[in-house]
Amino acid sequence: xxxxxxxxxxxxxxxxxxxxxxxxxxxxxxxxxxxxxxxxxxxxxxxxxxxxxxxxxxxxxxxxxxxxxxxxxxxxxxxxxxxxxxxxxxxxxxxxxxxxxxxxxxxxxxxxxxxxxxxxxxxxxxxxxxxxxxxxxxxxxxxxxxxxxxxxxxxxxxxxxxxxxxxxxxxxxxxxxx
Numbered sequence: 001x002x003x004x005x006x007x008x009x010x011x012x013x014x015x016x017x018x019x020x021x022x023x024x025x026x027x028x029x030x031x032x033x034x035x036x037x038x039x040x041x042x043x044x045x046x047x048x049x050x051x052x053x054x055x056x057x058x059x060x061x062x063x064x065x066x067x068x069x070x071x072x073x074x075x076x077x078x079x080x081x082x083x084x085x086x087x088x089x090x091x092x093x094x095x096x097x098x099x100x101x102x103x104x105x106x107x108x109x110x111x112x113x114x115x116x117x118x119x120x121x122x123x124x125x126x127x128x129x130x131x132x133x134x135x136x137x138x139x140x141x142x143x144x145x146x147x148x149x150x151x152x153x154x155x156x157x158x159x160x161x162x163x164x165x166x167x168x169x170x171x172x173x174x175x176x177x178x
Contacts, residue, residue, distance in 0.1 A: 010036035011049070013128035017095070017120070021057040026050070027131055041136050044073035044082055051131045053091060062095040064127065068134050077142045079151035087138045093118055095125040 011033045013025065027050065029037065034046040053066030068089045073082050098119040118130055 009126060009129040009132065010040060011128040011132045012126055014124045014126050015055070015062075017057065017060055017062055017123050017125060020055045020062045023055045024053065025055070025127065026052050027128060037132055037135065038072065040132075041139055042075075043139070044075060046070060046072040048072075049131075049135065051091060051134075053127065053131075055127075060097045062125065064091065064093045064095065064130070066091045068131060068138070070135055070138075072139075074139065074143055076145040076148055076151075078144050078148040078157075081145050081147055083143060083145045085140075085143070087135075089134065089138050091131070091134055092116070093130050095120050095130075097121075 011027075011029045013027055015023070015025070029046070029049040034049055037049065038044065038046045048069065048071040050070070051066055051068045053064050056063045056065075068091050069087065071084070071086045074085050075081070076083055094117045096117050096119055098121045116130075118125065120126075
């Protein structure tokens with residue numbers, strides 16, 4: 001695959017592993033970057049996307065800890081109305097060198113205290129793309145607004161509880177007397 005076939009991230013901040021120790025970058029997406037990320041995640045718009053991160057390096061592993069803050073407008077999953085959303089999330093990543101030997105069936109478990117491991121090749125990693133992916137994970141794909149129940153009724157759709165495989169059992173009487 002050539003470099004031309006790899007799409008450039010919408011919000012990129014590439015850093016050299018060898019110079020990461022002690023850095024504390026402030027990342028703030030510009031208008032064009034926010035518009036491109038909104039398109040990527042099917043958001044109406046992103047009004048603010050910032051992250052403050054502290055980097056610490058040990059050998060070729062870089063730990064990044066900080067906070068992600070974002071304000072965006074997302075469509076309700078049922079009524080499609082615009083909903084204003086704000087997030088303020090902790091961030092923790094570990095940038096690790098890409099392995100040279102692969103074990104495809106090896107299972108890896110991470111505890112809640114361990115950050116997401118993001119592989120990089122060469123000597124550079126992309127902190128901006130890691131922040132963007134964290135935003136994507138923080139977005140609730142099933143977010144509903146105050147008009148969702150009305151929209152369900154108008155469309156003849158029940159609530160999620162009514163659609164459950166156990167909904168048919170709700171009306172059954174459980175008897176032990178007879």
